[in-house]
Amino acid sequence: MKFEFTPIADALVTVVFDDEALKAGTLKIDFKADRPSLLLGMGKSEEAKNSAIRKAFFGVPGELLKYEVDSVRIEGLTDPAQLAAAYEGLWMGNYVFTRYKEDKQADKRLKVLALDEFDGLSEALTESQILMQSADFTRYLVNSRAIDLYPETLAQLAKDELEPLGVSVEVFGRDKSQALGLKAFLAVSEGSDKEPQVIIAKYNGAGDEPYAALIGKGLTYDSGGYGIKSTEGMGTMHSDMAGSATVLGAIRAIAEAKLKKNVYAVVLACENMIDGSAYKNGDIISSHLGKTIEINSTDAEGRLTLADALSYTEEALKPSFMIDVATLTGAVIIALGDVAAGAVGNDDQLMKDVLAAAELSDEPIWQLPNFDEYKEQYKSTFADLKNTGGRGAGSITAGLFLGEFVQATPWVHLDVAGVTYRADKAKPPHPAGASGFGVKALYQLIKHR
């Protein structure tokens, strides 16, 4: 959905503040008007946050479907950031994932947001458009099913999408991973007949300045392995690569916006499956860093792949800081539901910057404590570590486990298991299925750091 500066539009949405009868997010048809016109309630004007505007506009495209209009104009918002939020809401309300089911209403959907130009608006809307296009790429990857999206196809899609934007994408498989000693990653991938892939995307926008590294969990399917998941639990596990889709979406946005920054996106992609060569509960494996790990649960696989991703990235790419994004634990859904991502890190300033970027993006991220006491929970008698820390504080022990594989680089881990996938029902401002959560926050973090 593009934007244009033109007075001509098929339909009109008028934002109404301070009307008791028109609660925030409710739509009313304005029958007096000369064209399809909606009044959109927005609550009290002094409390109107951009997040409320984004959510309210999410409902507009569905309503306008009835009128088969191509373009819509907005009245009543005057701030570029407010209009950008409205645009994003319209965009996500208009989103349909069509890989497996034709959109029979495609020609009835909104095509254009029509506005009058004023200072700063073009910049704000252009940035939103880049972010939404990039989040659509993320959503496409996450919504695609494991039968189609596995490590090799993920790598190919990353190349196809990023290389035209000037991002170089290096991909290698099992042999080089073995040579590099990515032992924990390879242990997880062993039960699958899909070859594991390491994907390293590199965007150079700032000469020889240091690079930031965005690292994504890339489980293109998580069956649980021998610690097999229930039927229900397994049903959405094609989305267990959402972290990788998020970092690939973020570097896409950063490149398209031509930010003057240097950034890597790193993904160690594999499947967690079962066969005669799969790793087993009770195994003790090694890792890229050399620490040994007792496998309490083959279903705690993400932290194994990320352990190698973090220590390899730190050693080989020497980034100035690292952010990992992962659908790491069910426990984060117990703690924070489907509203906020959980964060664990080793550096106060970086954490502050991440939280500020989250605030700016309306993508809630909540810091979890990182007390040393929690580390007791994943001590092992016969190995350096074990890969689970028991039921209590499951998201914290998972995060701190990752921290054991970071030596001296500022790092923050984001657990997005609760926010990245909305199953069958939309949760405004996010469509059903993949939400695209995190693309904006990572972009803002890089932009402002």
Ligand code: BES
């Ligand atoms: N991919 C899952 C986490 C997950 C659960 C993501 C639900 C999205 C929705 C992860 O690999 C996992 O299985 N974690 C285990 C860890 C446990 C065995 C310590 C979990 O949370 O149950």
Ligand code: MN
């Ligand atoms: Mn798992």
Ligand code: ZN
């Ligand atoms: Zn997983």
